[in-house]
Amino acid sequence: MFLCNGHGEDTIACQIMEALHKINPDVSQAVLPMVGEGKVFKKLIKDGWLTKIGPSTFLPSGGFSNQSLSGLVLDLQAGLIWSLWRQWAFIHRSAREGRIIVAVGDLLPLLFAWASGADYFFIGTPKSDYTWSSGPRFSLSDIYHRLKGTEWDPWEYWLMRSSRCKMVAVRDKITARGLRNHRVEAVAPGNPMMDGLAKKELPNNFATYRRLILLxxxxxxxxxxxxxxxxxxxxxxxxxxxxxxFLPLNSSSMSKTIKLILIDLGFKSTYESIDELGISEIWKKKSLLILIGFNQFSSWANWGEVGVANAGTATEQLVGLGIPCVSLPGKGPQFNFNFASRQSRLLGGAVAIAKSYQALAKRVEFLLNSDFDRHAIGLRGSKRMGEVGGSHSLALIISTHLSQRS
Structure with a gap:
């Protein structure tokens, strides 16, 4: 049973599930998306080998109540405590039925996995020691992490040291080293985020265009x-x-509001699509084209020269392909300045933070006009994200343990 507590965690879990299914299709797999609907799992469920189970939680903050007090208050008003209790009761009952748990995320799924009494694997996706070990910033949190030598907290690596925890995997080697200094046998066999991205060649239709990916x-x-x-x-x-x-949207339900914004900003629909490229709509204003597609990120990502991005996992994936990004933080609850700053440090500055519309435009102009800087910054970011193949490596570890257990 996979537990994952957010959209990015769902994406990572999905990659590992598919790899595990290829290695051993006889393994029964189920997923409990702890936050949201878990839309990314729809195809696997439709294919018939994955089951979605348990109660999901729908939060106003989208699972980012730790980013702001107002987000936490809204989540509590929406029944956060009751939802967590229902999930905990379900997980505990599933553990008693003999399920092994794969927790993907941070403290919450790790805590639930430990408290269930089951054997569990932990894939710690959000934390990296790059966020405090690089850059000149010296906040109280940086000092705290430096004293520990890891971004993970004592109660977290205490849970990771449990005899029932059969694997701890983190996103990069520097973070694994920090945990090993606290007697956690952490591994970093590759980043599952970088699996499943199709490096398709740029279509001739856009050979004469400069190209951005908007997230x-x-x-x-x-x-x-x-x-x-x-x-x-x-x-x-x-x-x-x-x-x-290129504007890859996760859901067609977003289309109506996106269209209204485009109309409000003076864009005109060309009433055409390019089905073979996954382009559902084309909007135009002077020499600027907006190309909309649904669930096309993995196909389109490699076509961009620069990313203009206020997103989490997708931004990291774009940077992992060697494409530098520029962000323009808002009020959140997810993508605020603190989130953007942490992301920029994690990725070695491959995501630049703009503080105004004009600053974003100037930064994008610089990246488009300087091939050397664009590639150098992109290379730095791709090194931070790590190698492909992490999903297969993690699935192999899980499969090996399951076969030994049986």
């Missing part, structure tokens, strides 16, 4: 606010060649 996030209404801000900034970019902006 506005998946949590509404924040995603709409991000989209409008980023698109306003993009219109300030000075460019001699026509500019194509």
């Amino acid at each position: 506005c996030g998946s949590r509404v209404p924040e995603a709409y606010q991000n989209f409008k801000k980023l698109l306003v900034a993009i219109q300030l970019i000075q460019h001699s060649s026509p500019l194509a902006v």
Whole structure:
């Protein structure tokens, strides 16, 4: 049974599940998405070998109540405590029925896995020691992490040291080393985030265009606010060649509001699509094209020269492909300045933070006009994200343990 507590964690779990199914299709797999609907699992469920189980929690903060007090208050008003209790009761009951747990995320799924009494694997996705070990910032949290030598907290690595915890995997080797200093046998066999991204060649249709990938996030209404801000900034970019902006949306349900924003900003629909490229709609304003597709990120990501991104996991994946990004933080609850700052440090500055529309436009212009800097920054980011193949390595560890157990 996989436990995952967020959209990014769902994506990572999905990659590992698919790899595990390829290695051993006889393993029965189920998933409990602790936050949201777990839409990313729909295809695997439809294929018939994955089951979605248990109660999910739908939170106003989108699972980011730890980012702000207001987000926490809204989540509590929406029944956070009762939802967590229902999930805990279900997980405990499943453990008594003999399920082994794979916890993907941070403290919450780790705590639930430990408290269930079952054997468990932990894949710690959000934390990296790069966030405090690089850069000049010296906040109280940085000092605290330096004293510990790891971003993980004492109660977390205490849970990781349990005899029932059969594997601890983290996103990079520097973070694994920090945990090993606290007697946690952590491994970093590769980053599952980088698996499943198709490196398709750029279609001839866009060979003469400069190309951006716009990532506005998946949590509404924040995603709409991000989209409008980023698109306003993009219109300030000075460019001699026509500019194509690829907008991969997670859900067609976002389309109506996105269209209203485009109309409000003076864009006109061309009433055409390019089905073989996954482009559902094309909008135009002067020499600026907005190309909309649904669930096309993995296909389109490699086509971008620069990312304009207020997102979490997708931004990291884009950087992992060697594509530098620029963000324009908003009020959140997810993508606020603190989140953006942490992300930028994690990725070695491969995501630059802009503080205004004009600053974003100037930064994108610089990246588009300097091939050397664009590639150098992209290379630094891709090194931080790590190698492909992590999903297979982790699935192999899990499969080996299951076969030994039986």
